[in-house]
Amino acid sequence: MKFIIGALMMALALVACQTKPTIVTSETGVVGAPERLMEGSPVILDVRPPFEFNLSHVPGAINVRWEDFSAQDPNSRGVLQDDLFAMARRLSLIGIDPDSKVVILGKGSLGAGEEGRIAWTLEVLGVKNVHTALYTVARSMNPKGDEPLVKNKPMWKPVVDESLFIDSKNFKAYATHKLSPLKMTGKKKSKKAMDLPVSSLFGMNFNEAKSKVVILDVRSSAEYGINNLSKYKNVKTPVVQIEWKEFFTESNAVSKDIAKKLESKGITQDKIIMVISNHGVRSGAVTFALREMGYRQSVNFAGGYEQWK
Template sequence: MRLIIGALVMAMALVSCQTKPTKVTSEQGVVGAPEKLMDGNPTILDVRAPFEFNLSHVPGAINVRWEDFSQQDPNSRGVLQDDLFAISRRLALIGIDPDSKVVVLGKGSLGNGEEGRIAWTLNVLGVKNVHTALHTVARATNPKGDEALVKNKPMWKPVVDESLFIDARNFKAYATQTLSPLKMTGKKKHKKAMDLPVSSLFGLNFNDAKSKVIILDVRASAEYGINNLTKYKNVKAPVAQLEWKEFFTETNALNKDIEKKLESKGITKDKIVMVISSHGVRSGAVTYALRELGYRQSVNFAGGYEQWK
């Protein structure tokens, strides 16, 4: 009997000395961006599909899609809505105004540049403090991991940065390096479209600007090989190709090393870079990246090849 009691006491002592299980929390270190990126309680946007977003997302993030701010015409899906004030009103409802710090989360190289496209859209509307990062950024601003309440901002009128985009008519003019013949594209027509002057790029007249223009195709090499602007006899401007993924690191931060590749393609900071992709998403991401890297004369042809055709 004594032996049995002794064995029971020893077993209880062993159990009491065992290490207690570690409590697992949802808080993680920042992955995909410097820790300071989340400082200042930024508005967090997540551009992934709703299904992916609902499976898992950073607490307080707001799910948006680039299509939410673009036209419905299948031939010009990448062109922003005509009513930019309507977009700014929607942004105000999710807590964004021109002074906001915004972090846009996406899938990085596994996506199609959607986070960069949203960043470009915000820049167009005058929101300048915008950053991109991977959706795996998971440091919660609330230690409990609760969803933060969205605080509305007062309605604001966007100060549109028109230098960030170029319409189909002007893109064609600079791509072909000719002012004639030109026709307006899209639903809006003008009785004297042929008489409308081509807008100057960055304060330069047409002849001076066209000598500085270079077209940058940011689709994948396979897409570029099937069809690109060099196959059109009327295109006179030089065309270069670099895939959009090369402008971002594995953590979805800006890739500063891309400047060497750009220079090898003849793209320097004094050039006017007209960026093109299929429908303005990947090219929007690259235009955002180029501007952040100091290529201040970069523009997104948001209509892309869809509108060019």
């Protein structure tokens, strides 16, 4: 009897060793130095699709989409909404004002530049302390896992940085080197802030500016090969292709290494860089990156090829 009981106990012990309980660990995915990125309790925006956001997200993050701030015209989806005050009011309701620190999380190279597009949008509206990162980068920054309440900010008036964008009429004028039939009146105010006629770019007259302009196409090589502005006979401005992903590191921060490649292609900081993609998302991300790198004469053609057509 003792022998049978002993055998049973040994068998149970063996089974217990083979069926240890599963240990579930939370995803951290920390890249770089996220502890500095999250200093100062920033507002965290997550630009991934709602389904992915709802499956898993950084505690306290707010889900936004680049389309939330863009026009509804199917022929120019990348152009920002005319009512910039409405966008500023919406941002105030999620705790963002011009002095806020904002960290924008996305999928990096697996996405389509959405986080950079939102960063560009915020900078257009006057929010300057903006950073991009992978959505996994901040998962360990809130070990308690609690969801902080969103604190509204007072309504604020956007101080629009018109130097960050160029409208369709002016893009075509500088691309083709033809001022006519545009009437460059030099007006600085308009109800439609994204459709302003301007007399010059970065303080230069038309003839001076057009000699410094280069078009940077940030789509993939395959897209560029199918169709690009250099194939249009009326386009006189040089066209250079560098894919948008090269402007960001693996951790989705702005990459300084791309400067050498830009210089090798004749793009220096004294150039006026008109950035284009299909509908202003990837080009918005690259414009944000270029400005961070010191290329202060960079503009996003938010309408993109979609509006060019």
